[in-house]
Amino acid sequence: MSEFINENPDVIEIDDLPSRKEDVSRDILLGSVGNEMTLQRKKLLLSIDDSKSKVLQNLELLDKLLLINPPELTSDEESIEESDDEELNAEGPTDVVDAQEIYDLTAHISDPEHPLSLGQLSIVNLSDIEVHDCGDPKKMAEVVIRITPTITHCSLATLIGLGIRVRLERSLPPRYRITILLKEGTHNSENQVNKQLNDKERVAAACENEQLLGVVSKMLLTCL
Amino acid sequence: MGIKLAKSLKLQNDKLWSLDYSHGLLATGSTDRKIKIINVTNAPRGQVSLMDVLDDTVHKKAIRCVAWRPHSNLLAAGSFDSTVSIWTREDDLEEEEDDDEGEGTTNSLEMDLLAIIEGHENEVKGIAWSHDGALLSSCSRDKSVWIWETDQDGEEYECISVLQEHSQDVKHVVWHPELPLLASSSYDDTIRLWKDYDDDWECAAVLNGHEGTVWCSDFEKGKNGESIRLCSGSDDSTVRVWRYIDDDEDGQQEWICEAILPKVHDRQIYSVSWSTNGLIASTGSDGTLAVYKEVSNGDDEHDWEVIAKQELCHGVYEANIVKWIDINGNMMLATGGDDGCVNLWNWTD
Incomplete structure (x- = not known):
């Protein structure tokens, strides 16, 4: 990743790249x-x-x-x-995360079978990331990320989703609930994969599976 | 009427999945592989003490569930490592004799490993003792529910049945408080009821209706078998109440979904608990703790109302479990969350 790669090729001008919302x-x-x-x-x-x-x-x-x-x-x-008055609480700036940041966190994850990243393969796309956050650090927030597998019978869709979940759970504050879905119509067993990716207990068990964790760690090596 | 925090205890270093209460003692299980025993006899006044931390080298993965055996000192724990462990404690007689030496003596209690039960192919997700303590049931991601028979000492376990009708992971099992009737909740979106047909455990009913994984169910208590009802919580964010109607000619049980409780949650419901005085509590991914009460609505009709609600009961973390506990006549709610905490709530009617 030595050269600059525009992970978000819809944007031509560098100034147009979305960034964290600064307080004006x-x-x-x-x-x-x-x-x-x-x-x-x-x-x-x-x-x-x-x-x-x-x-x-x-x-x-x-x-x-x-x-x-x-x-x-x-x-x-x-x-x-x-x-405990939230409006007057002077704890400093809250850590608000936007879609671009979620994209940046996940786009560099390596695909488990190609020598390319999820961003390069357009498995993760900025337009398919939603963040629902009121900005209050004492309330829950939600990230919804829709992934596009490269082929409709991609057997590794679950593994890719798990990689994204592990990456986000490790990087985001605990108040973020993460929902990972396959983009509608992109996979033959969409519902099955979605259910598995969002089952907390299955994800927790997967994270205690040495072999699986080894594969996920390799996928995450290319993240900064 | 309301819920008020009595005590928050940071017990574990990772997700706290499960807790169970019996005879003044609360047991907890966590991803950090530790099982902790806390004396909560004085919890209504905000006082608790840690009694023991069980040997954390016994299980090789997360502790998913813990359950005290009725009428005994035994604790069972189920783990993602596919085994169930059985723990025992010495009698308390010595403690009383040592009372003169100070209060320190009541702060220790030692639980030792008594048995390890193997059989499931992978993660054990739920365990439950029958009301008389004679049977132990376990369920797993391997889609099966096992029923084990044991003796007075609880040292030997013989598998008397392996029930394999669920088509996906079985998340939770619970026994009826008075009858030999078992309910299992599954990732296949159903609840199954199991009973003994002439020494053969078989499926007596399938409850269809939830539109997502069923995480937990609990029977109504104190009806002496006169009526049988079950409440359940699911990924579809609903709590449902089911009623047993009758047996058909083949001996199958007929059940109906009697009510869908007023909507409180907007994410997965991980746990429900039915109190001895008829209240249902639920909690889950949104961290809200809700209490529902059945109210008469004219003639024979009944409606459920939300009578108390506590948002963010584990801060911004998810809550995995809620249980009603009765401490010497004081009704309390115990919740466990991903923050590794047990929160004890005073309940006032």
Whole structure:
């Protein structure tokens, strides 16, 4: 993987590649005093004030205010954490995952029988990945990934699905429920494979099968 | 009416699959191959103590299920390594004599391996003791349900039946609390009931209706055999209640699906439990713990209502099991999750 490969060939311009959604307010608010803590404080103050006060609209003044009075705010943060108020919780940015990130995590997995990756074989496609996430780290989120086997009787579809599941379970935070499905009409025993890939107990047992785990580990060697 | 967390115990380092309660003791089993024994006698007041961690070299893979034998000190554990282990503990007599030496004595209890039962071809997924403790049933990914007979000591196990009618993995088995009647739940989307026909165990009924793997079922309790009902939870996110109607001329049991409980879950339901006072609890992949109650709706009609709901009962992790436990008259719910925790919930009516 030394050369750059566009894993997402629908996109011609590099700037058009989707990426993690950045908070647009970040750059504006960071300004001269630049760390996460102050950023969070500013957001907090702005949201409380609802931008009616001229002082708080003036970012320079806001920066000065924050610098004058940091200890008090820190202690406030502690009490906020205890009170469990999600909106005011100043724990820093949440780890939101988007479809591109799921794609990047899975596209480099090697196909078990070809010397190519799942992305190169278009088994994994960005357009077939859905992420349902409210962004709250205390709530569950869901990733649905539909895979396209190379042939409709591909006997290795289950193994490919297992490789993707193992990769995602190891990489994503535990709040993500992962659903792996064969894309409709791409496999003769679609329902059977889908059922197996999403049976938690079967997957857990497969992960204790040395031989199977050996094959999966090889598939994952090409992941960064 | 409600559910309130009494105690959360981080017991295992991996998925906690199973738990069972008897005589003040809670046993747990996990992917980390450890079986733990916890004294929960004072759990309603938030106090618990770890009594023993069983030898974790006995099983070579995850512990999938644990079950205390009724009227005895034996514990059975089923594992993905295809075997079932039987554990025994010494009597508690010594403890009482040592009481003067301090409280430490009640914090130990030793359980030793008594027997290993082999027979299944691959992962054992469920085990259950009959109400009198004479029979042990086990089920596996090999699609079979085995019935083992044992003696008072529980040292020798003789297989008296291998039931192979399920077409896929058998996920769970449970005995009726008073009758020699066994229910098995399967990946083939059905539940089968098994009974003894003149010393031959045979399938008495097949319950069709769920639209996905059936993970678990539980019988209604305290009816003295007057009526027989079963509740079940499935991949299709529904909890169903089934009622036994009658035997037909061939001796087959006729069952109907009597109710589909109000929808609470939006993912797989992994576990259901029917309390001695008629409440059903369910939990699963969405981490919600729900309690349902049957309410009269005029004449002879009954409806089920959701009377309590606890979301994210193991944080963002999936919950694998729920059981009603009665600690000296205090009704509690015990849940186990992928976070390796057992959560004990006080229940108030």
